[in-house]
Amino acid sequence: MSKKNSFLGIFVTLSIVLIVIGWIANWNIGDIQEIGKDIIIKSVMAMTATWLILATSSTSILHRGKAPTTQTITLLFLSVGGLGLIEILNGEISRGMLATITIQWVGFTFGTILVIFTVLAIVTGSKEEEDPLLAMDK
Amino acid sequence: MDWATIAFWSLLYAGIPAVLAMHLQRKVTKIYKIATPMTILVLAGIAGTANMIGESTHMGPVETAEALIHLVIPTSIYLIGSCLAIFGGPSPVGPIPKNWRIGGSILMFISIGWIIVQSLQPESLPIQTAKMNDIAISSLLIGISIVGAIGTTVVLTVGEKRWNAAIITIALSIGSIVILAQLAVEKSEYIQDSLQTIIGTIFGVIFALWITFHVIVLIEKNAALPKTTEPINDEEESLVKRHLEANIGGGKNE
Incomplete structure (x- = not known):
């Protein structure tokens, strides 16, 4: 299957699963504006966290010259901008909100790890691949 | 939010990635040398601020x-x-x-x-x-x-x-x-x-x-481009060719 079709397949699968879970969770189409706003707020929070993590983890390349320093400062500014956007969209960031989203991110990460390790356990357990060299050749 | 809460979440999302990156330095640089004390400080800060906030009705x-x-x-x-x-x-x-x-x-x-x-x-x-x-x-x-x-x-x-x-x-x-x-x-x-x-x-x-x-x-x-070396001259080119012929082509190296 081509790369384009693979991406299309992943997109369709993702959409189907999200719709099914949304239906299970009693998503009301009438509240679409509220749902959309919440998704945007969560999206900005994810952006802020990503920029902050990338900026702070750039400490390992700061000694390499001017460009990494500029990059780190820019990312820090972007994350501060993200915080400002959250304040505008949601008002004050509450302690409970940060705790909830942290646990949700951990839950998604652990869910992803569980599936990846399941696939690895199944694939490496195949009797056909008893000889790794033969498996590589295949 | 009070200062302890801000400090806790900042240390969690900014402090932990920063000290991890410090530990991942390949060479023994100044940043690498301060990685361990910084890690201890960050972890102590997380524990201390969490202790100050304590249990609450909010999460x-x-x-x-x-x-x-x-x-x-x-x-x-x-x-x-x-x-x-x-x-x-x-x-x-x-x-x-x-x-x-x-x-x-x-x-x-x-x-x-x-x-x-x-x-x-x-x-x-x-x-x-x-x-x-x-x-x-x-x-x-x-x-x-x-x-x-x-x-x-x-x-x-x-x-x-x-x-x-x-x-x-x-x-x-x-x-x-x-x-x-x-x-x-x-x-x-x-x-x-x-x-x-x-x-x-x-x-x-x-x-x-x-x-x-x-x-x-x-x-x-x-960003400013790094200083590059001069391109090789004819003499250097012929030297490289001679070495290649001697090693790959089987010619005589003079």
Whole structure:
């Protein structure tokens, strides 16, 4: 299957699963504006966290010259901008909100790890691949 | 938010990645030398601020840590089981005996059972139910159902059909959706919130990485070019050719 079709397949699968879970969770189409706003707020929070993590983890390349320093400062500014956007969209960031989203991110990460390790356990357990060299050749 | 709360979350999201990056330095630089003391400071800061905030009616560090431990228990059992299954399998990739694969599979099933009980009847578990258990478990199940379904598509589209892997991943996905449906009877608001978070996170992370990529390209483009050496002259070129002919072509090296 081509790369384009693979991406299309992943997109369709993702959409189907999200719709099914949304239906299970009693998503009301009438509240679409509220749902959309919440998704945007969560999206900005994810952006802020990503920029902050990338900026702070750039400490390992700061000694390499001017460009990494500029990059780190820019990312820090972007994350501060993200915080400002959250304040505008949601008002004050509450302690409970940060705790909830942290646990949700951990839950998604652990869910992803569980599936990846399941696939690895199944694939490496195949009797056909008893000889790794033969498996590589295949 | 009070200063202790701001300090706690800042240390968690900014301090931890920073000290991890410090430890990942390849050479013994000044930053590498201060990595260990900085790690101790960050961890002490996290513990200290969490202690200052303490338990509260709002969700805070203590409640987050409690829910985290409740997620870590089944996940670590599953990971230990799957590692035993991977390295104790037919492929000789580790020092684990082959027969341990069965033990690994049993651990994986125990973990799945634990997750089911933690979702539907958490009070039956030998540990106290976490305050944020519903939030944690609904996000874990949504994560498994989405990644399981995507995993099935990927496994089936990579060319070599691995039906066993596809069946297992779709079973994980469907199983999680069924548990979510059971959970939704009483606690649908947690599933709604987790679902909105995962959609927002997917968009947010993709957009943030896209912006970061363009920012880096822009900064690198405008950065001063490093001093380059002069191109090789005719004499050097003929010398290189002579060496190549002598070593590859079998000619005489003069």
